[in-house]
Each structure stands twice: as structure tokens, then as C-alpha cells.
Amino acid sequence: MYSFKNDYSEGAYPKILNALIESNMTQEEGYGYDRHTQNAVSKIKNLIHNKNVDVHLISGGTQTNLTAIGAFLKPHEACISTNTGHIAVNETGAIEYTGHKVITVDSDDGKIYPDKIENILDSHSNEHVVKPKLVYISNPTELGTIYTKEELKNLNEFCKSNNLILYADGARLGSAICAKGADLTLSDMCNFTDAFFIGGTKNGALLGEALVIKNENLKEDFRYHIKQKGALLAKGRLLGIQFEQLFTDNLYFELANHANEMAYLLNAGLKESNCKFLIDSPTNQIFPILENKIIERLEQKFNFYTWKKIDNNHSAIRLVTSWATKKEAVLEFINEFKK
Amino acid sequence: MYSFKNDYSEGAYPKILNALIESNMTQEEGYGYDRHTQNAVSKIKNLIHNKNVDVHLISGGTQTNLTAIGAFLKPHEACISTNTGHIAVNETGAIEYTGHKVITVDSDDGKIYPDKIENILDSHSNEHVVKPKLVYISNPTELGTIYTKEELKNLNEFCKSNNLILYADGARLGSAICAKGADLTLSDMCNFTDAFFIGGTKNGALLGEALVIKNENLKEDFRYHIKQKGALLAKGRLLGIQFEQLFTDNLYFELANHANEMAYLLNAGLKESNCKFLIDSPTNQIFPILENKIIERLEQKFNFYTWKKIDNNHSAIRLVTSWATKKEAVLEFINEFKK
Amino acid sequence: MYSFKNDYSEGAYPKILNALIESNMTQEEGYGYDRHTQNAVSKIKNLIHNKNVDVHLISGGTQTNLTAIGAFLKPHEACISTNTGHIAVNETGAIEYTGHKVITVDSDDGKIYPDKIENILDSHSNEHVVKPKLVYISNPTELGTIYTKEELKNLNEFCKSNNLILYADGARLGSAICAKGADLTLSDMCNFTDAFFIGGTKNGALLGEALVIKNENLKEDFRYHIKQKGALLAKGRLLGIQFEQLFTDNLYFELANHANEMAYLLNAGLKESNCKFLIDSPTNQIFPILENKIIERLEQKFNFYTWKKIDNNHSAIRLVTSWATKKEAVLEFINEFKK
Amino acid sequence: MYSFKNDYSEGAYPKILNALIESNMTQEEGYGYDRHTQNAVSKIKNLIHNKNVDVHLISGGTQTNLTAIGAFLKPHEACISTNTGHIAVNETGAIEYTGHKVITVDSDDGKIYPDKIENILDSHSNEHVVKPKLVYISNPTELGTIYTKEELKNLNEFCKSNNLILYADGARLGSAICAKGADLTLSDMCNFTDAFFIGGTKNGALLGEALVIKNENLKEDFRYHIKQKGALLAKGRLLGIQFEQLFTDNLYFELANHANEMAYLLNAGLKESNCKFLIDSPTNQIFPILENKIIERLEQKFNFYTWKKIDNNHSAIRLVTSWATKKEAVLEFINEFKK
DSSP states (O other), rough: OOOOOSSSOOOHHHHHHHHHHTTTTTOOOTTSHHHHHHHHHHHHHHHHTTOOOEEEEESSSHHHHHHHHHHHOOOTTTEEEEEEHHHHHHTTHHHTTTTEEEEEESSSHHHHHHHHHHHHHTTTTTTTEEEEEEEESSSSSSOOOOHHHHHHHHHHHHHHHHOOOEEEEOHHHHHHTTTTOOOEEEEEHTOOOOOOEEOOOOOOSSSSSSEEEEGGGGGTTHHHHHHHTTOOOTTTHHHHHHHHHHHHTTTTHHHHHHHHHHHHHHHHHHHTTOEEESSOOOEEEEEEEHHHHHHHHHHTEEEEEEEEEEESSSSOOOOOOTTTTOOOHHHHHHHHHOO | OOOOOOSSOOOOOOHHHHHHHHHHTTTEEEEOHHHHHHHHHHHHHHHHOOTEEEEEEESOHHHHHHHHHHOOOOEEEEEEEEETOOHSSSTTTTHHHHHOOEEEEEOOOOOOOHHHHHHHHHHHOOOOOOOOEEEESSSSSSTSSOOHHHHHHHHHHHHHTTTOOEEOOOHHHHHHTTTOOOOOOOHHHTTTTEEEEEOOOGGGGGEEEEEOOOGGGTTTHHHHHHHHHTTTOTTTHHHHHHHHTTTTTTTHHHHHHHHHHHHHHHHHHHHHHTOOOOOOOOOSSEEEEEEEHHHHHHHHHEEOOEEEEEEESSSEEEEEEEEEHHHHHHHHHHHHHHH | EOOOSOOOOOOOOOOHHHHHHHHTTTTOOTTOSSHHHHHHHHHHHHHHTTTTTTEEESSOOOHHHHHHHHHHHTTTEEEEEEEOHHHHHHHHTHHTTTTTOOOEOOOSSSOOOOHHHHHHHHTTTTTTSSHHHHHHHHEOOSSSOOHHHHHHHHHHHHHHHTOOOEEEEOOOOOOOHSTTOOOOOOOHHHHTSEEEEEEEEEGOSSSSSEEEEEEGTTTTTTHHHHHHOOOOOTTHHHHHHHHHHHHHSHHHHHHHHHHHHHHHHHHHHHHHHTOOEEEEEOEEEEEEEEHHHHHHHHHHHEEEEEEEOSSSSEEEEEEOOOOOOOOOHHHHHHHHHHH | OOSOSOOOOOOOOOHHHHHHHHTTTTTTOSSTTTTTHOOOOOHHHHTTTTTTTTTEEOOOHHHHHHHHHHHHTTTTEEEEEEETTTHSSTTTTTTHHOOOOOOOOOOOOSSHHHHHHHHHHHTTSSTTSEEEEEEEESSOOTTSSSHHHHHHHHHHHHHTTTOEEEEEEEETTHHHHHTOOOOHHHHHHHHHHHEEEEOGGTTTOOEEEEEEEOOGGGGTTTHHHOOOOOOTOOOTTTHHHHHHHHTTTTTHHHHHHHHHHHHHHHHHHHHHHEESSSSSOOOSSEEEEEHHHHHHHTTTEEEEEEEOOOOSSEEEEEEETTTHHHHHHHHHHHHHOOO
């Protein structure tokens, strides 16, 4: 049964595996001091046109979020996130385990806007409540929507003028940057945040996220935090080699483009039959609203999540595409739907 | 320059990489629900002759230690470790970050004995001090020494009769079990502890440790803890495939045996020239005591750690062998030493 | 300027101070092993008709909440609270600092009902999200409303059948139990919760809350947690003497009754002039809705919090009475309001 | 039976209780914004000749230590303490609960010296181990010994030049400052540390310690930390009034002097009969070494701790005096000893 359940059902982009094999018997330093990691870091710095950032390769998204946020905040400081944010919902309280409250704000489109943050600041002004200090966003959001350059710039300005850290979760950042209509570059992500990460796991790697820290105040001793959270891999080369490949010959964006194109194909196919969507997503997650009996039929042949009940007869499902999604599978899904 | 610095300088045993490639494009469930992980878990249960244990695959040793100990203890409970224990020294306070004190006891050989624990229990008997609850050992120890079956059995009995959890770090467990003179099996490790882990990273895998939980009271909801600590890999197949290979056709022990044999070869070569050792280690870490000027000369050609100053002219160095250590490199080292 | 701002503006009920003086030079054991604490604990057990509970005297409400909840939960477990709950809003993230998420549910009247909890349980069913384990209520709520016996019984049954801990914050419990229309006794509080506390600070003591733990599973080693959180007073007698007095000759309820009567007098006086209220509170906090210009006038003579904007011309204020509130001050406030 | 077990067996110095009574019915702001707290803070600033420090009144010693250290350190940073330090031994892992390791160094006299710290720094130089950041001392130490001005000055200079925070626990600070031979003033304590506290609980108050923060970097948002740890008393006046009295007319030092004099009287009486001591303590804790059968006899009439076994026939006991110790009791103890 073909799966559109997520973007981590397959292994790695084959070129990455080849690189692992080729380098396999060469001895390297441990803990991220290998040559591949250094090379990957250097490639990332070039791509974002900033030599002064610190780049750390970490095994997964939750791991990166908890290590970064746990390091950036003092005990009484809190994060602000939308109510659908990954740290607010899907990390088993990892942020709270580091001791910090996640304050949530409502959001229809998964994005966070300055006015919502301002409300939070207004109601958090003394020592009887936590001190909001970090704004967590993801690009794309959990709903597949993306930030425009203007939106991110405004958000960043608002954060700066309110002494807030702006941190972006980029688990699917490739898809956001390559999305139709997107005007944000990797370099903009860096310019308009204090720190962000570039997701590898969901874009062709076996595992790995590249955390970029721009704000000087957040850089100090960061490797201590990685180690303390159990995230400093002895064979750091495993991460280094993968990001080295992802950022050679534009591979990272090629893979993201493929994922997006497969989503657009699905999207177009469903729309042809007048399918409605929960939200208009330009990235590799789409949320068509289907009749429940159609969903049941599709589930005989495909794997996917039912996302949300719409009414007694309809639900939104989530379809996710990736670098590995086959065009034939997409066409088959559309055909099956049209029956 | 050839490195005897550690057992994680190379990538993975080639058969493991091949298995990654072969399975690469097959879709699998995420988060450890893939077929490879299930298969690996089943193989491990067979090997230890216990179907009732829970087995979890986790990316690294510190990660496993902090996740397990953080899950096993209540806030006021503490671990007991030797003063050379990995959790006491080399994990950047990861255990303390989970809120628990690590009480240390002196140990010449890196092992912990009931009488030392008894002293700790005697001085920790009311609510003004922490409550010792978990005994942390590693096999082999940080000094390369190993527990005999009798020793582990005694320790376990002592722990049971004092309501203590016995937990074993097996980052290099293969080397301990295959060591000359060892009488402990993987199955014994399970019988005589509440939980222990089987290290993959230092025995041929890219990353990964297999945590085995036998004590029923420690099993509940363990996957929540893995996720909360950021250690639940989306592509859990990466761990599953590796352990599947390691526990097929005895590979895990073959690799450990090779590492040990290379250490014995080094050992014998050095002893021939009357070299003394810091401690008698039957595993893949050895600690010869050399004249400082010989150390300096060896450092021109080989990479290794200087472990400890012995006197003004002598130091102990640490030489580590692995599944990947080449016999020629060992012989070359011995030759160089003999010059 | 007379203050209706809170119920902790004065010192202690004079009889309590006298008891401190009378016992002052007698030597007592430290850390809660004094005879006064033992006597107070015994009186509380008698009053709730349950000799098997554990009773601990702790200095304040936030301290009690964080110590209890931090002790009761495992790392991946979370609390459920209304969005106005003290732990959710007013404790500077104290619960999150202990590592636990506070999941909030909307509530118009400050109370929590089984259907709201059920929704939370439905959306928290796997290891990617926290595990809801403890329901936090307060009686009276932050809005001054109270639980009926039937409501608490139902809530407790729901919690039991869903394996949830029911914990009640009783910072103003005296006022709830003595409220007009209340049908809950101290004994019911114990019968229908796993643990709850009886507030002293806001009912005549200098400081102190009496935590009652009924559930056997939550009792073990609790004094360790009190000590670890810095809450075990060397001179525990200070708490013991106060609760000894509060639970002698019905004093605790007399003081609460006075506070309630003063609130009713205020309430009646304001209602005579057709004043509306934000919510109908039968306890010592009331929330009249006034014209802003009247509020400004009253602020010339009285101290109180403006609670909530209602519209451009009206706001709700909070008036709090206590054991120390003077009838003359209440009448003066009413007169001033009527002008 | 008269107790020399500790310095918190009685209530408060009577003048303090009188002040509580006199101020009792006056309404004051909550949470430390009352006039008494402001007055006490101002008196303390005057006494230490430094208007720029921040002073916070907190209920107890462990509470103060955990709040301060938890606020001062980042997650990967650790404390250094002697192996007898209160935070190392007697706080039920409170510091570890805040996430920080307590590194211990051996000490015969309970004091810490720069060379010991230097050893720790030498062995903690990379991200695989915690980063030592705060040196914890107490004055007097747990063994009753005191720091000279020169010693504290040197320690502070060493800390400054190594970027370490120097923090002093002053639970019995009065006794240290008033000790025979002491050359340190309260003002010196401030000049030569980053933060320290002045103990009230063990010197005449019902409860309360005054934390003085001099280092600018450690001041920010400190009230948030107090609140988050449950240590912000609603009736902050209780602490304010007590410190107001303690620092009026030199009372704090008078009480400490009395405690010391009673200790000297004991000391002299025992020495007359050639009693040996575990250590030479000039403060209100002394540690005579007695024959076990004499100890048993004394225990019929007096309460005290047996501190340490010396040999099969001898043990050291601990005798503690306080502001409340009666001269007659001391003389009786000496007589009983001489029998």
C-alpha cells in the first residue's frame, strides 16, 4: 500500500548513501570535528552569505528545538507559539521538560503575527507570570502555509523592538523556500531570525537538522548543550556527510522542488474534481476535504492521515509528498479519487 | 596518521551500509514501527532468551543513559556510580539536568562492589539527603575491566535486597562479553540487571544503542520518554536495519572479537618489551605506561590519548581498537614502539 | 486608604500571634517534628474523619502546588487546568519548571467539567503528545465560584475511571466551605479528591497551607520533596502553631464566615443600586461591573484591582474581603459607591 | 531535656514577636512591597555601605540557595563546593533538581581554597564535561570554621580572574562575623563575593534569610525566580518586620554574640577537663570528642547530635548554641560532663 502519510517513509536520497559508502573507511575525528561536518558547515555559511553564524548539525527536529530553546532561555522565560506549533503539541512536552512554558496564540493559518504577540506581552508584565522571551515559528507551518519575506521581516522587527528572540523551525524549510509564490531565501531566513534550522530528515537525509545561530548572545557554549541533551553523535561524520551532499550542486532544493511538484500534481488533480481544501498550502503537505466514504475507499489502497472532522460526512485528510514520491503513485491516487 | 584514539573513527561495517542501500526505497512506518526495528528487537529477545523484555533503539550512549535514568527515578532519587563512571564525568551533567544527583564512590578498577554501596546507603537515610535508588555500572568499565558473572550476580542480589535498580551501560558490551576470561553472556546481563543497553555505535554501527528493560516497573510509557528527550528518530529504520544486521549471523560478536584481538596483539607486542600497564584490561581499551619521550615519538605517527601522568617521565596512554582496526597498523605501532 | 485588594493585607488573627508568644521559648524539634505540628495534623485528621491521610504543612500556595504536582507526576505526564487556573496563569511557570505541561481548557465559570477533560484525553493518546494525568481544580475558583458536592463527586468518579489524579487547590477553601449554598464539607474534599490543601495564608495565618494526601500512591517519601523544593522550614513550629489555633474551637470557619459575610454585605449594598456582576460569586471575592468614572472616584478612597474591561465605559473590579475586613469599611465603600 | 541540637529549637527573639503584634492590623502591600520590607532592605544596604546591591528576603537557606544558584547558572554550568557543603550534602539534591551538578572538593577545615578550584578547572575544559561557573562557600562553614578577610579576598580575586561567580551561604553569618578573631565585616562579605545571604532563621527570626546580590549580571528579574520557586510570600511583611528588627540597634550582632559566648563557655568548660575537639571552631557550633560512655550519660540529660565516630571508644558530638541558649544550661552541661 503506497503511503502519503509523511515525508520520512523511505531511506535517504541514493547519492547520500553513496557518499557514506565512499567515505566509510577513512578515519575521522569524532563529535562533529570531522572534515565532512566542517565542509558542510562551510557550504551552509556560503549559501546564506554569512560567515559569522554558528552552524550545528543535530539528529532531529524535536532534539534541535529542545536543545536550542533550552539553551536560549533563562528559567523564568517562556516561548510563544501558535496553538498548532510543533513544540506546543507534538513534542511530548519536551520544552516544558526543559522548564519553560509554551504560551499559545490562536491562528487560523498556522502563522503568528505581531498583534497576537503584543496581546501576550500586555498580559505578561510582572513576576507573577512567566516572561515571554522567544517567538517560535515554523516555515512552512504545520498547516503547510509559508511566510512571505515581508511577514518575516515585520515579525523580526517586532521581536527586536520588544527584546524577543525569533526562532524558526525549518523541519520542511526546503519545501517552503521552493514553494510557488515564495519570496524568502535561505539567506533571508538568517537575516530575519535569531536562529533557525534547515531540516534534513524530511528532505532526503537519513536524519539531521542544521541549526544556524546568528544572534551572538545565543552562540556561547552551544556544544555543551548539545552534549548535555545527548545529541552529540560520536560519529558526527554521519551528519556531516549528509549535509555536505545536500548542499552540493543544489541537491537540497532539487529534492524539495520534487516534493512540491508532486504536491501540486495531487492538488491539481483533486481540484479538477472540485475538491475543496482545509487550507491553501503551497508546500508538500496538502489537506483536501473529502467525503468519508471516499476516504474509506482510498484507505484500501493508500496510507494517509485523516486530519480533522469537518462535518458528519466529510473530513480533511493530510497528504504528504517528498523527494521520494513517485509520479505514478500520485496519478494513481487521483484516478482512484475520481472513480 | 593512524588513529587509536577511539572506536568510532570509521563509518559502519560495510554489510550494514549494504543493508541500508537495499532497503532504501521501501516505504516503512516512522518512529520505530518499521519492520526492521521489529525484526531487530525480536532477534535481540531471542539472543537473550527472554521474550518479556522491552527493547528500544536509541541513537547514542548519553542519550540512552539520560532517557533511561530520567524515566526510572523520581525527583528525590539519586544514582550511585564510580568516580570514573561515564555519567559521573563525561556527560556534561546530563543526569543532573534530568534533576538527579550522581553520588560517586571511589574505585580502583572501575567496578562497583556492594560494600561501597552499603556505605552510601548508611549515610543516606532521611529526607535531608537524596535517596539512593539506582546503581549505574558499565561493562566494560571506563578502564576496560569487566564484571564476572559472580560479581554481577552478587551486585544484583544486593540491589534487589536493598530495593535498588541495577542499570548497566553497555556502550562497549560486545568487547566485554567476548573478552578473554569473560564468563558473562548477553542473557546473564539481562538476568542480573533491571535494564542495560547493547552498544552499537562503538561496535560497527553508524549510531545506535539497544536498551533492554527487564524490570516490569520500568517499562511503562517508555516511548514517551524517548520522544520527550528528542530521541525518537522519524526514520527509526536507520536504527532497525543496523541492529538487524548486527544480530544476524553473529556479526555483533565477530566485530567485538576482532576489536579484542587487535587489543591483545597490541598488548602482547608491548609486553614483549616489558611495558607496564595502568590496569590489566581484557577489552578493546588498553592503558600502557610509557616514557614521555617515547609517547612524543609515537605521536608523530599515531593518534591516541594521553590518559594520566604517572611520574615526571612517564604517562599512561589509552589505545583503543575496534572492528575496523587494521592488523598492519597494530604491528606498525609495535615496531615503532620497539625502536 | 482602605484596601479590598486581597485577603493578605493584614498580619494574623491575634489569637495566633498570642499562641506564638506563649510557646516561644519552649524548645521543639525542627523540621515539622514539633508537638504543635503533630497536634495540628491530628486535629485536621479528626476534622476530615480520616486517620489514614498524610498531612504536610507548607509555607504557601504556589510552593504547595509545585511540590505536590512535581512529586505526583512522571516526566511525561501533564496537568489539566482551566485557562484561569492559578497554576496556568499566576505561578510564573512553576509547574513547567518542574517539567510538566499545563494543558488548559476554556471555562466560563472557572470550574472544570468531565466533558472538557474527555476532549483532552481524546486528543492525547500516543507518545507524541504528553500524557494527561492530573486534574487541577481550585475551590473556590479564581472567579470565586464553588463546586457542589455532586459536581466534585462526578469529577472524582470521572478521574478514577480514567486513571487521573484529582488535586484541589484550597488557598481559599474556608470561604468555599462556608459559602451560602455550599454543601461540601472538608471531609467531602478529602473523599472526592486524591489530594487537596487547606489554605491558611488567606484565612488568618501569617503563612501556611495544609496539604492532605489521601491516595496511597502519592504519599511515599513526600517529605523528601518538601525538603528538595526548599519548603521544609527549620522552625516548622511556626506552621504547626498556626494550624493548631486555626483548627481549635472552629476558628478556621469563623474567620471564613466573617470574610464571606463582609462580601455579602458589599454585594447586597451594590445590588441595591442595581449593580451588575461579572459572575455570581458566593465567596470572598466579588466582581462588580462599574462605570469607569465611578471606579476612578472609588480609587480615591479605596484600593482594589480593576479585573477586566467590559466595554469602553465599564469595567469589572475585584473586591476581596477577609477575616480582617471591617464592617465600617464595607459600609463606607457602599456609601461612596451610591454617591 | 535541654537541647544543644541546633539553633532553631526556640521561636523568635521576643522583640521580633512584639513587632509582629504592633504592626499586625495595619494593611500592607503583598509580596514584599510592604513598608517593613523596604525599611529592612534599606537598613541592610546602609550596614554594608552599598546602595547598589539588590536585597531579597526569602524564607529559608535551602530555598535561597536553590533560587539563587538556579537563577545564576546556565544549564551546562556547575557549582564547586567542599564535600561537606550544605548544597552538596544536606539539601536533598535541590541544586541538582535545578539541573546543575555540584562538583565537590575535599577539605579538612570546611573551607575552599583557590588551588582546589584550579584543579577542578584544569579537568573541566571541554564540552564533554560540565562548565564550573560558581563557587559555593559558607561562612561559617559546616564545621564552624570561618574565613579571614584575606582568604575571602584571595578567593574572590581568583574567582574574578577565572570568570567564576563567588556565592556565600550565610545561614549562620552573624556567628562568623562576631567570632573571636574574625576580621570580616558584613561589608567585606559584600565586597568580596558576587552574592551572599544573611541568615535570620538561626539567629533569632522565625524564618528568613536576606539575599544580597552585588554582581549586576545576576540581578535581573530575580523576583521572577523567587516567585517561580514558590518562595514569594504573600505576606512578605512577615520577613520584612523580622529583618527590620534584627537590623535595628545592632540586635543581629547582639544575638550572634550571645550564641558565640555560650559556645565559648562550653568550650572552655570542656577544655578545662582536657577535652579534645574535632576541629577548632570559633563560632556557635563546637565538636568535642568524648568517650562513648560519657556521651551516653550526657544523652540522659541533654539533646545533641553524635557527629562522627573517632575510634571504638570515642566520638565527636556537635553542640550548638544560639541567641536563646541559657547560661545555666551550659553550666549544667559542663558539670554533668565533669562528673
